[in-house]
Structure formats: C-alpha cells, structure tokens
Amino acid sequence: MVNGDIYEVTFHSHLVDQRGIIRRYYMAGGVTGTGPTESAIGIRFDTAIPTPLKACMVVTAGYRGVKIAKVFPTPRQRAFTNVTSAGPGTVAGDALPTQVRGLITLRTALAGPGARGRVYVPFPGDADNGPSGAPIAGYVTRLIALANALDDTQAAIGVAGNQADLIPIIWHLPKNTPNLPGNREARIVTESLARSKWATQRRSGAYGRLNVDELV
Numbered sequence: 001m002v003n004g005d006i007y008e009v010t011f012h013s014h015l016v017d018q019r020g021i022i023r024r025y026y027m028a029g030g031v032t033g034t035g036p037t038e039s040a041i042g043i044r045f046d047t048a049i050p051t052p053l054k055a056c057m058v059v060t061a062g063y064r065g066v067k068i069a070k071v072f073p074t075p076r077q078r079a080f081t082n083v084t085s086a087g088p089g090t091v092a093g094d095a096l097p098t099q100v101r102g103l104i105t106l107r108t109a110l111a112g113p114g115a116r117g118r119v120y121v122p123f124p125g126d127a128d129n130g131p132s133g134a135p136i137a138g139y140v141t142r143l144i145a146l147a148n149a150l151d152d153t154q155a156a157i158g159v160a161g162n163q164a165d166l167i168p169i170i171w172h173l174p175k176n177t178p179n180l181p182g183n184r185e186a187r188i189v190t191e192s193l194a195r196s197k198w199a200t201q202r203r204s205g206a207y208g209r210l211n212v213d214e215l216v
Contacts (some may be wrong), residue, residue, distance in 0.1 A: 001028050001035025001164055006072040006171060006186060009045055011053060013122050015061040018098045020122025022053070024150060025071075026166035027186050036158025041068050041166065042082030044157045050085035052146035056102055056139065057089025058125035072171075074182070091125035096198075100124060102135065103199040104147045108170055108187040115187055117170045119150060120201050133198075140196050147192035 005028040013020040028035065036044075045066045054063050065083035069076060102121035109115075121143065128139035135143070154166040168189040177183045 001031055001070075003029055003031050004186075005035075005070055006169070007041070007166060008069050008071045010067045011045075011049055012064040012067065013053070013057060013061055014064055015058070015095060015098055015123045020061075020101075020120075022119055022121065022150075024119070025169050025171040025186075026154070027169045027188070029165045029167050030155075031164040033162035035162060035164040037162075038068055038080035039082075040158045042066060042080050043084070044154050044166075046082040046085045048149055048152070048154065049146075050087070052142065052149050053121070054087065054089050055142045056091070056121050056128075056146055057123045058091045058093065058095040058127075059088050060095055061089045061123035063087060063089070072182070072184070089123065089125070091127055093125050093127040096124050096126055096129055098123065099200045101199045101201055102139070102143050103195040103197065104143065104150065105193040105195060106151060106168070106170060106189045107191040107193070109190050110187060114172045114174065114185075115170065117189070118199075119147070120199055121146065122201075124198075129198075135196055135198060140194055143194035147194045151189045151192040 007026050009024050009026060011022040050063050063086055065081055065086050067079045067081050069079035102124055104119040106117035128136050130136045151168050156163050169186045172185050172187060173179060174185060
C-alpha cells in the first residue's frame with residue numbers, strides 16, 4: 001500500500017430474495033511501512049459500520065459482511081471478505097417495501113453534483129415510518145449515526161510500523177470522460193447529511209429480478 005491507493009468497500013445486506021449494498025470508496029494516506037493487511041482493513045470496517053447499519057434495518061433483514069478491494073492503481077485486486085459481525089437488523093416488526101431506502105448525502109469541499117454522493121440505506125422497518133409517510137425522528141437519529149460512521153476517516157489501521165489511514169472520498173468520473181479508473185477524481189468527503197425523507201431503489205422492488213447476494 002502507498003499513499004493515494006483507492007479501496008472499494010461494500011457493505012452487504014439482504015432481505016428474503018433482495019440484497020442491499022452500500023458501496024463506498026476510501027483513499028490511503030499516512031502510510032507507514034507496507035501499510036495494513038487486507039485482513040486488518042476488513043476487521044476495522046466490520047467493526048465500525050455494522051452496529052449503526054443494523055440499527056437502521058428491520059429484524060427480518062440481515063447484515064452479511066463487508067468486502068474490500070483495491071481498485072486503483074489498476075488492475076483491480078481480489079476482494080477480501082469479513083463476515084464476523086453478520087447478523088440481523090434491530091428494528092422490530094414488519095419491513096417496508098424492499099425498494100424503500102434511507103438516504104444519506106455526502107459532500108466535499110467543492111460545489112456541483114460531481115462533488116456529492118448518496119448512500120441508500122437498505123431495508124427499514126414499518127415501525128420507523130411515521131404517519132405522514134416520512135421517517136420518524138428516531139430513525140433519522142440512527143441514520144445520522146450511520147452517516148457519521150461512513151464519513152469518518154478510519155485512522156491508524158494495522159499494527160505499529162505498518163499502518164495507514166483510509167479517508168472517505170467521492171471517486172467521480174468527470175463529464176464526457178472515458179470510463180477508465182485513471183480518469184477518476186478523488187474528492188475527500190467533508191460532511192454527511194441524513195435525510196428525513198425516504199428514497200427508493202427500484203431494482204430492489206418486488207417486481208424486479210431476484211438479486212440475492214452470495215458475498216463472493
């Protein structure tokens with residue numbers, strides 16, 4: 001690992017025959033020695049994210065694990081998987097329709113849509129849906145906790161002498177640019193906002209194709 005390496009980190013969840021994936025990108029900084037192992041990176045993210053993620057999911061859904069892969073410089077490396085914290089969501093009751101998502105907005109120091117990102121949080125419960133059809137305050141509070149975890153720099157991963165920080169970024173392809181990893185721009189995330197409205201991902205709806213995730 002060297003400074004500037006970019007890692008794709010995906011958090012996998014499921015509800016019956018639908019999957020939910022949160023995909024984020026992180027840039028290596030402050031690298032000492034050879035940097036942390038993939039195992040150490042997996043342990044860190046599987047420790048930091050599952051608890052606030054499960055708090056936003058219905059009990060009939062489950063967090064399955066995290067996958068980490070270095071994606072830049074190319075070629076893309078084989079992904080490492082950690083499933084230590086796999087387990088169910090913590091919201092009792094029935095699920096909302098599978099296409100319904102909580103929404104987090106990620107911002108950088110720059111303006112424009114290319115400098116922003118979105119996180120669609122899967123499988124909320126009906127208990128978190130208010131009478132007006134919007135998330136209740138308690139859900140938004142839990143969504144804020146997840147947003148804060150996702151926009152945190154994961155500092156000093158690894159053991160002394162072989163460590164690195166993983167800094168959250170928007171890995172953006174500029175307009176009218178060939179879709180090549182080397183053309184992408186890494187913009188550091190500076191702020192996250194938990195939205196008080198539901199979003200949707202239609203491909204996870206009941207009429208969409210089955211997309212059970214094997215986490216491999």
